[in-house]
Amino acid sequence: MRERLEWITLIGLVGLLGAGWIYISRETNAGVGPTPLTTAPYVGNLAPDFTLQTVDGQSITLSDYVAGGGTPVVLNFWATWCPPCRVEMPYFENVNGLYDGQVAVLGLNQAESAATIAGYARDHNLTYPLLVDQDMRVNNLYGILNLPTTIFIDRNGIVREVLIGTINQGVLVDRIEELMGE
């Protein structure tokens, strides 16, 4: 009988303390206003800023596009040796032409040299900015483990979607239209 009482006391105590801790540690602003933004390469967070050079030597900074409610960005991580990446690159080339000036399409290469990327771009008639990240600084910043990965960033610099795997033309246009409508 006494042992039973001890168990009941313990369970009641754990229940009370646990519920109290859950209440104390709840997000107080959920549902009543915007969540404070922090920088992280995940949906709902501010996309980490970076500056990289294109194969032409032009310097590109992410925040230059999105500062002050500017242009949405489609950031595609890729490599020349990745077959699914090669499948989707013509789609990025198409939308770059379709939405010229309205959306920035950036191809961010993984660990290859500027000469390799430039050669690939020339052979496949790619004209959108291809960024060189040979030391993997930005790939690591974004925690890119799989290729291809495409990140959709809205005009305020907030990550709206992280899509791992090949994307097709229809999905790409659909997502861009969503970004532009926000």
Add this chain to the structure above:
Amino acid sequence: MLPYLNLGPIGLPTAPLVYLFGMWLALYAVDRAARRQGQEPEPLYALASAALLAGFVGARLTFVLVHWSSFDDNLLGIIWPLTSGYSAGGGVLIGAATAFFYGRWRRLSLWPTLDVLVPGLIVFLMAVSLADFLGGAGYGSLTSMPWGINQFGVRRHAVQLYEMGAGLAALGAWWTATSPRYRGANGRPFLLAVVVYSAGRLFVDAFKETTPLTTSGIHVVQVVALVLTLLGLVMLARPVEERAASQTGE
């Protein structure tokens, strides 16, 4: 964060490596636990292997189904090793179902089986936390505490390491419950490990930023952890005979 391990010109992604190592270590833990508990390791090792394999395939298939529009015109992408999105929920569901049916097929007793499987499960969960820590996923909330880590340019709680601490505590509880001095009824090591791990997650999830929330801001994982903690305690409080009867349906 160390998403890639650079070995000369080769960059190896750390998270998949940790997952692989975690799977191997989980199976090893099941094997060792079976021997420690005086049980035949083979069927339990086979059950854990089947659950892990089914969970892995199930997680991938669920991901592909959910994101089918990204795969319908490129079927190679489904098995392309570097396009490796997974759905954890689908994996857990399919892995658990496989373990259940395999256990039924091999006619394994519930509580002794759970006693042996739980160290493997906790080791695997710890590997998931470590992979998150290295890859940058499942990150913590902002902090000014000196033990915070710099992630994405801001100081955050190393919540993935806190989760590993909860796992270590649970393994310690299991080890104690299976030692000759404290050995009790079947199911007790499993329940103790679940209670300690759940209580740990109930505490540390408060510092996690990527946790799902209810509309009122309550952390869903904390609620699940509290329910598991209380259920475990209730089961521990039940007399051994009642637990045995509930297993046989008497």
